[in-house]
Amino acid sequence: MLKEYPVIEVENISKTFRAPDGGGRITALRDISFKVAPREVLGVVGKSGAGKTTLLRVLSLQMPPDSGRLNFGTTRIDEGTPGSVVRDVMRRTSTVFQGFSLLYNRSVLENVALPLKLRNVARAERTGRAREMLDFVGLGTHADVYPITLSGGEAQRVAIARALVTDPEVLFLDEPTSALDARTSGEILDLLKKVQGRYPMAMILVAHHMDVVRYMCDRVLHLDGGTVRRLGPIRNTAQFRVDPIEALWDAPQDV
Numbered sequence: 001m002l003k004e005y006p007v008i009e010v011e012n013i014s015k016t017f018r019a020p021d022g023g024g025r026i027t028a029l030r031d032i033s034f035k036v037a038p039r040e041v042l043g044v045v046g047k048s049g050a051g052k053t054t055l056l057r058v059l060s061l062q063m064p065p066d067s068g069r070l071n072f073g074t075t076r077i078d079e080g081t082p083g084s085v086v087r088d089v090m091r092r093t094s095t096v097f098q099g100f101s102l103l104y105n106r107s108v109l110e111n112v113a114l115p116l117k118l119r120n121v122a123r124a125e126r127t128g129r130a131r132e133m134l135d136f137v138g139l140g141t142h143a144d145v146y147p148i149t150l151s152g153g154e155a156q157r158v159a160i161a162r163a164l165v166t167d168p169e170v171l172f173l174d175e176p177t178s179a180l181d182a183r184t185s186g187e188i189l190d191l192l193k194k195v196q197g198r199y200p201m202a203m204i205l206v207a208h209h210m211d212v213v214r215y216m217c218d219r220v221l222h223l224d225g226g227t228v229r230r231l232g233p234i235r236n237t238a239q240f241r242v243d244p245i246e247a248l249w250d251a252p253q254d255v
């Protein structure tokens with residue numbers, strides 16, 4: 001039987017930053033290790049400053065860690081990995097940001113097709129694929145409009161279409177609904193569920209709202225002061241507790 005590798009294996013990642021006052025270093029991540037299974041949706045939670053965004057930036061290879069290794073399938077990334085290999089792995093991932101990050105001087109269709117243009121995909125093919133993705137996110141009629149005219153929910157749909165157009169193995173989501181009202185957030189989460197059902201990708205989702213985590217995630221990683229406080233599957237039933245993060249689990253579990 002073929003062994004199924006984790007999509008991502010994180011080994012002993014640490015990351016520090018220089019303190020703004022110049023007087024030392026801030027530890028954003030300290031000796032983090034975990035694995036993400038194929039098709040898994042992993043939530044990342046924690047208080048402000050816990051290291052969530054830093055973790056996402058390290059995992060999406062936008063920023064190297066100070067130490068530790070990442071494995072994407074069978075490809076190992078560490079400080080000795082050639083840039084060409086890092087770029088190849090980056091192309092197997094996509095990120096959806098809280099603020100959509102669309103190009104406002106390009107049409108919706110051009111925004112969605114852009115990652116394919118950057119990969120030198122021929123125009124006819126990239127346009128066809130971008131139209132397919134716009135249909136999938138429910139914006140097939142908006143191909144020729146400019147992002148300035150879109151609502152927040154529509155802009156996030158375009159950003160999701162753009163993230164999917166390259167058929168990534170891993171989708172990173174940095175608080176994808178926090179700029180949206182509750183109803184629109186629900187619609188975007190339903191769209192992400194549809195993505196999960198249709199495409200065989202893992203998702204790593206940073207979220208502040210525990211109802212988002214509960215709805216979307218198979219397991220949750222709780223970061224606290226840059227370390228893994230807890231990692232495990234969560235309970236699905238809502239239960240009121242004073243600490244909304246603690247309420248995600250039945251009982252304390254070992255990392």
Ligand SMILES: Nc1ncnc2c1ncn2[C@@H]1O[C@H](COP(=O)(O)OP(=O)(O)OP(=O)(O)O)[C@@H](O)[C@H]1O
Pocket residue numbers: 017018019020026027028046047048049050051052053054055
């Ligand atoms: N570029 C940077 N330079 C200096 N310090 C940084 C930098 N990026 C992050 N930090 C620090 O690293 C720590 C972790 O930050 P990070 O943004 O990862 O936390 P977070 O959990 O995403 O917080 P939030 O929920 O507020 O977005 C914080 O103390 C932050 O001030």
